[in-house]
Amino acid sequence: LKCFGSNIVLTTHTCTAVGNMKVATIVSVAAAALCTPVWAGCEDGKWAVAYSPENCHMEGDAAIVSCNAKSGDQCGTRFSSNFHVGQGSNAMEIKAAPGAGVATTFYLSNNGGLYDKTKTHPWVELDFEIMGHMAGPHSKIWTNMFTGIGVEHNQWITVPFDVTAGYHTFAFEITDTSISWVVDGETYRKEDITCFPDVQQSVRTSAFQEFASVWGKSSSEPGEGIPAFREGLGLLDTNSNSFPIYAGFRRTLAAPENFEISSASVPLTALPALHSSAKNVMTLYHSTSLAAAKSIVAGNFKAGHMGWCGGAVYFMDYPGLPAWKKNPKSTQVGAVVKATVDMGKMCEISKTDGCDDGDSGKCCPAPDGGRGHGIEAAQAAGCNSIKWIQPGDLPEYIIWEPERVLSKSILCSSDSECKQKCLESNHVSWHCARRLRGVSSAAGPAAELHQ
Numbered sequence: 001l002k003c004f005g006s007n008i009v010l011t012t013h014t015c016t017a018v019g020n021m022k023v024a025t026i027v028s029v030a031a032a033a034l035c036t037p038v039w040a041g042c043e044d045g046k047w048a049v050a051y052s053p054e055n056c057h058m059e060g061d062a063a064i065v066s067c068n069a070k071s072g073d074q075c076g077t078r079f080s081s082n083f084h085v086g087q088g089s090n091a092m093e094i095k096a097a098p099g100a101g102v103a104t105t106f107y108l109s110n111n112g113g114l115y116d117k118t119k120t121h122p123w124v125e126l127d128f129e130i131m132g133h134m135a136g137p138h139s140k141i142w143t144n145m146f147t148g149i150g151v152e153h154n155q156w157i158t159v160p161f162d163v164t165a166g167y168h169t170f171a172f173e174i175t176d177t178s179i180s181w182v183v184d185g186e187t188y189r190k191e192d193i194t195c196f197p198d199v200q201q202s203v204r205t206s207a208f209q210e211f212a213s214v215w216g217k218s219s220s221e222p223g224e225g226i227p228a229f230r231e232g233l234g235l236l237d238t239n240s241n242s243f244p245i246y247a248g249f250r251r252t253l254a255a256p257e258n259f260e261i262s263s264a265s266v267p268l269t270a271l272p273a274l275h276s277s278a279k280n281v282m283t284l285y286h287s288t289s290l291a292a293a294k295s296i297v298a299g300n301f302k303a304g305h306m307g308w309c310g311g312a313v314y315f316m317d318y319p320g321l322p323a324w325k326k327n328p329k330s331t332q333v334g335a336v337v338k339a340t341v342d343m344g345k346m347c348e349i350s351k352t353d354g355c356d357d358g359d360s361g362k363c364c365p366a367p368d369g370g371r372g373h374g375i376e377a378a379q380a381a382g383c384n385s386i387k388w389i390q391p392g393d394l395p396e397y398i399i400w401e402p403e404r405v406l407s408k409s410i411l412c413s414s415d416s417e418c419k420q421k422c423l424e425s426n427h428v429s430w431h432c433a434r435r436l437r438g439v440s441s442a443a444g445p446a447a448e449l450h451q
Contacts, residue, residue, distance in 0.1 A: 002135070010231040022148045042079055050113070050406070051076040055214075058250050061252055062167075065214040066244040066302055067102050070236040072221045074438060076214030076247075080113055080407075086206030091182075093250035094212075098164040100133040100234030102216040102245040106170050108208035112340040112407040114281050119150045121283045121318060124202045128170050128177060130163050132245075133234035142232055143181045143189055152226070157181065157188040167250060174203055212245045272414060280343045281406065282303065283313035284397055285336050293335035293410050301339075301402040308351065310361030310374035310399040317404035319411055320422035320432045322394065335417050338411040343397070344384025352374045364388070375400050 042063040045047050049056060055066045055077045067075035076097075085108065096104035107113075111123035129142035138158050145153040161168065173180040175189070179199070181189040193199040201209060217224060218236040225233075241247070242352035288296070301313045319336045347367040355363035361374025367381040378386055379400070386398040399405075412418040422432035 047079045047083055048082060050078040050445055063249045064145055065101055065247050067097055067216050068244045071095050071218055072216050075216035076209055077254055078213035081210040084206045087174050087209050089173050091253040093167045093169050093253060095167045095248040096130040096132060096163040097214055097245045097247040098132045099239035099241040101171045101236030101239050102132045103132040103233055105213045107211050108172060110207040111200045113211040114340050116283060118282055121412050122149050122198060126172050131232050134232050135162050135164045145191060146197055172447055176203060212249050221240050230251055256406060276424055283339050284317055284339050284341050285319040286315050287321040287336050290335040290413050293337050295407050296337050297410055299407055306359035308358050309398055310362035312375055315397040318425045319349050334415060335413045336411045337408055340406045341406040342406055345382060345385035346385045346387055347378055348387045392398055
């Protein structure tokens with residue numbers, strides 16, 4: 001029996017006991033008088049859980065997230081909206097998890113909810129980071145706006161209540177010229193965004209997804225953020241509360257009454273435990289036909305049958321594919337799929353000098369002088385992914401386990417739109433060529449070998 005905010009213990013029977021129907025019925029009635037009904041899982045048509053779904057359950061209209069122990073890999077989960085937002089009020093009622101080392105968050109992002117630790121791609125993000133360590137009669141809350149490539153605009157705000165003691169409404173009030181951080185109807189911070197074209201673009205195009213999460217850090221785990229952020233977060237080791245500890249999210253204010261999942265995006269999918277603490281996450285791009293792109297976002301990528309390192313999934317780190325990298329026999333164009341990918345242990349491999357076999361993997365030597373070649377040799381060396389280098393050329397990124405893809409969306413769906421997206425990524429025009437003589441953009445997914 002899960003009763004958020006209470007210490008109810010049933011010592012004789014649980015709500016699921018069936019051995020004695022009469023006793024079970026009595027217990028169930030008693031429990032109903034004490035607790036809000038509980039349903040397993042926090043996913044519905046509007047929200048998807050990214051990892052550790054067992055750490056979230058519903059109590060009435062609240063999603064209750066648990067931090068089960070003083071260890072980051074046992075603390076919390078993240079869920080994301082299946083809708084996109086822009087101008088207007090984007091709000092959620094939140095009761096934060098208590099104590100040191102745990103953060104309860106509500107944020108908007110145009111980057112799949114992930115922080116690009118490689119600092120290679122721009123993204124926009126707006127944050128409320130509610131830290132149990134900073135809770136009290138006057139709680140301090142970390143607010144932030146990310147622009148450019150990981151540029152922070154952070155600011156503490158102070159609210160006149162204990163953020164862990166009850167639900168309060170946290171909102172981003174967004175116009176075409178400003179963003180305000182609002183708590184219980186009062187504005188605590190306001191930023192002029194007229195000098196941030198990337199933020200304005202995200203607002204105008206409703207590029208944001210909504211995210212909420214609970215996460216924690218102990219002294220045995222790498223720290224997150226700048227020193228002031230780490231100091232405010234504290235460490236789970238010193239959290240004096242009895243575990244598990246809980247945060248609550250009432251998401252009805254966040255979701256629009258009528259919404260459609262954008263044709264240009266799909267929600268983050270529930271992932272294996274492998275990804276619950278992913279450390280090497282990249283935003284990557286895969287050029288293909290529109291038909292194949294729709295197939296990918298409806299399901300997942302599929303390893304192709306050939307390539308420099310053999311059959312796998314090949315990506316670029318920008319939304320384009322130069323003409324000289326296209327195979328007239330297999331490459332399709334017309335759309336670009338944007339993906340966030342857990343690369344795991346990534347090995348850098350350079351093409352063997354003088355080798356021109358771009359299909360079998362023979363030009364892709366084993367890492368560190370090992371035996372064999374291609375994907376099989378990389379796997380044997382403990383690699384989860386490959387950064388593929390051809391001297392004088394742009395790198396490619398290769399995975400062979402499609403489940404490493406954390407999220408995916410169709411970035412563009414026509415040659416002209418994709419070329420514009422490529423040029424906006426600050427790449428020169430010849431890196432953004434869309435057409436290759438003899439290649440049609442109309443072919444279906446069956447013709448795409450490197451899906």
